[in-house]
Amino acid sequence: MVRFFWIGLFALTLVFAQTAQAELQHYELDGTRSKVEFFYKTSETPSKGVFPVKDSDIRIEWRAIGRSSVDVTIDTGRARVFDPIASLALKSGDFLDTSRYPEARFLSRSVKAKGKGAVVTGDLTLKGVTRPVTLDVAFQRLVGAPEDNSEIVLRIRGSVSRADFGITAFPDVLEDQISLDFMVFLRRTP
Template sequence: MIRALFICFLTIFSGTSVGAAPVPYALDVKDSEVVFFYTLGGRENRGAFSVRNASTMIDLQDVRRSSLDVTISTNSVRAGDPFVTLALKGPELLATGKHPEARFVSKRVFPTDLGVRIAGDLTLKGITLPVTLNALFQRRANAPTDNSELILQVTGAVPRASFGVTGFPDLVGDMITLRFVVHLVRE
């Protein structure tokens, strides 16, 4: 699987013209979301946010010239249990009434053996901290040579307490695993 993803990554970043510049990509809102995983009572659980908007510039010739700016609506948070969803929106956790958005803005993108790393600032609950995420650009399965539509899969982890999300420490683990799935269409 990793080999197949790496080959897909190499295919995307080869065959582009020399001197290419960053190209703007628009967000496909209906297919994009931020998924997160957290430990509750010792068991892993899943939640998700809707992506509100994204500003994305991608240079397939030199990914270092790419940038990503993603905003989510914290009030869109949903978990499998309605009580957990309500708690997530409350003041002990996300305080969505006071902090209706979270945002990630890239500062630096650089290639790795299996994709790219994106270093940037994550703002959550009014606190902005640097984070580094791993990413993989993929084409849609039905368009293996077409760069007009891309899927950006971003993964990483953040300590929730660092962002002031400190409620229920005896029940909920500190590390939150993130997975952004952003569907992009070349403008």
């Protein structure tokens, strides 16, 4: 089992202040390990699905976290849930309409320190509709990872209303709130 050390934003600043540069650090996302999961309920039965990450541009400034930014593109055409019939329905016009909207994108507008992590507020564009979304971020490091912040893990959580994006099919079976849970493995690039 992979164990994580939870590291608060302030601890990161203090521990790595000597090695961190006072500039934005660019990070590359490891697409094979990173995942964007979403959770929903159908008739009170919890279920989950996965969105593959298509592209990302993540920049972090450890000494001034507010200058950090996140830009992530999701491949909605490859979204899946753990029921083959539901996966087909997810891609249909009633839900994501992936033939017309094969991507979703989150672009941050602000990053603020909060407790042992940060809050990222930005715009999510899904099915051609853009709405503000706020996400809670926790900074982590894998056991044995370098201590210079060159490899980090972000645990990102939030929720969205599917109705806000025009996804209203089956309201008597499918709840409106969709929970989001991202596990993002990052490596600093030169």
